Amino acid sequence: MIGSRRRLLLSLAAGASACLVGSRMLSAQLPSPPKPPPLPSPQDRNPDPETPARPNASATKSVLEQNQKNLKKDIEKLYDLVGQLKDEIEKTDAVTVLSLSMIKKADEIEKLAKQIKDRARG
Numbered sequence: 001m002i003g004s005r006r007r008l009l010l011s012l013a014a015g016a017s018a019c020l021v022g023s024r025m026l027s028a029q030l031p032s033p034p035k036p037p038p039l040p041s042p043q044d045r046n047p048d049p050e051t052p053a054r055p056n057a058s059a060t061k062s063v064l065e066q067n068q069k070n071l072k073k074d075i076e077k078l079y080d081l082v083g084q085l086k087d088e089i090e091k092t093d094a095v096t097v098l099s100l101s102m103i104k105k106a107d108e109i110e111k112l113a114k115q116i117k118d119r120a121r122g
Contacts (some may be wrong), residue, residue: 071120074112076114078112088102
């Protein structure tokens with residue numbers, strides 16, 4: 001009985017080692033992953049030296065001014081919505097359940113606040 005156990009253990013050990021050796025041999029034959037293409041140098045990015053890489057300062061300034069106007073307009077709208085929601089909440093009884101219109105207004109306020117936040121980040 002001891003002899004049959006030894007044979008079983010030896011055959012299991014031989015099988016496991018054969019699997020390990022076989023997998024290593026297969027992995028050595030696999031091709032290496034392709035290399036990423038080289039990044040273009042700064043000279044290659046802007047081949048024509050006469051065209052500027054950046055837009056001119058006046059165009060950038062006008063875009064920033066327009067963005068600021070839009071932010072102010074959205075913030076005023078947000079302020080109005082919050083005031084309307086506050087008035088609705090003051091009119092309702094604290095014991096009753098919130099109305100659907102108040103929940104919708106709160107969702108609208110949340111979406112507008114997220115838009116303002118995203119636009120402010122740039």
